[in-house]
Amino acid sequence: MSTLHEELEGVVAPKVFLDWGGVMTGAEIKESSKTIEDLHRVFRDVSQAAGANPKQVVYRVQWWAPVNAGVAGGLFWGVTTIEPGRVGDEYFMTHGHFHAERTRAEYYGTVSGQGMLIRMDDDRKTWGELMSPGSLHYIDGRHAHRVANTGDSPLVFWACWPSDAGYDYATIAERGFGSRLISKEGRPELVPNV
Ligand code: PA5
Ligand code: MN
Numbered sequence: 001m002s003t004l005h006e007e008l009e010g011v012v013a014p015k016v017f018l019d020w021g022g023v024m025t026g027a028e029i030k031e032s033s034k035t036i037e038d039l040h041r042v043f044r045d046v047s048q049a050a051g052a053n054p055k056q057v058v059y060r061v062q063w064w065a066p067v068n069a070g071v072a073g074g075l076f077w078g079v080t081t082i083e084p085g086r087v088g089d090e091y092f093m094t095h096g097h098f099h100a101e102r103t104r105a106e107y108y109g110t111v112s113g114q115g116m117l118i119r120m121d122d123d124r125k126t127w128g129e130l131m132s133p134g135s136l137h138y139i140d141g142r143h144a145h146r147v148a149n150t151g152d153s154p155l156v157f158w159a160c161w162p163s164d165a166g167y168d169y170a171t172i173a174e175r176g177f178g179s180r181l182i183s184k185e186g187r188p189e190l191v192p193n194v
Pocket of ligand 1: 047061078079080094095096106145146160161
């Protein structure tokens with residue numbers, strides 16, 4: 001049996017569907033995941049992942065790129081799920097990056113879980129923004145951004161960013177952020193990254 005959409009001439013079915021809880025489906029959806037061992041340059045000491053399997057997934061990303069990366073004027077859309085957990089006193093977190101093109105901003109919108117959006121400007125000034133269900137975050141194109149899951153359930157957030165933003169991971173890989181987010185007496189705290 002055909003659907004109403006298929007019956008109408010000049011009407012096409014959407015390419016992508018969202019489960020707003022944090023899943024994208026569609027033939028064009030891309031996916032990646034990062035394990036503890038993939039993040040050996042992110043955490044201060046991955047050997048401190050107490051009893052953890054180095055192959056354990058820390059976060060997964062799904063995204064839709066309807067145009068090629070680098071094309072001006074397009075938009076990408078994605079979702080990130082960060083598992084709860086820690087490596088030593090550091091919460092599970094994303095690599096973090098600057099946009100290669102520093103004029104390109106981004107939105108993050110939180111669905112579920114508790115976390116911290118860690119931002120850093122070009123002077124290495126670093127600060128955190130609390131993430132909780134419904135929180136919307138506008139990330140200035142000049143700011144590096146990384147997310148940590150500070151709760152005990154998965155942290156899920158949607159993102160929308162320009163197709164020509166690009167990624168500068170190298171600056172973060174070399175020097176990290178100005179501060180690290182650690183768990184101190186059970187609470188998240190930003191401490192200088194020495
Ligand atoms: O575009 C973004 O900023 C996000 O989709 C991130 O890429 C995602 O959260 C994963 O973080 P990172 O790219 O820093 O590993
Ligand atoms: Mn980004």
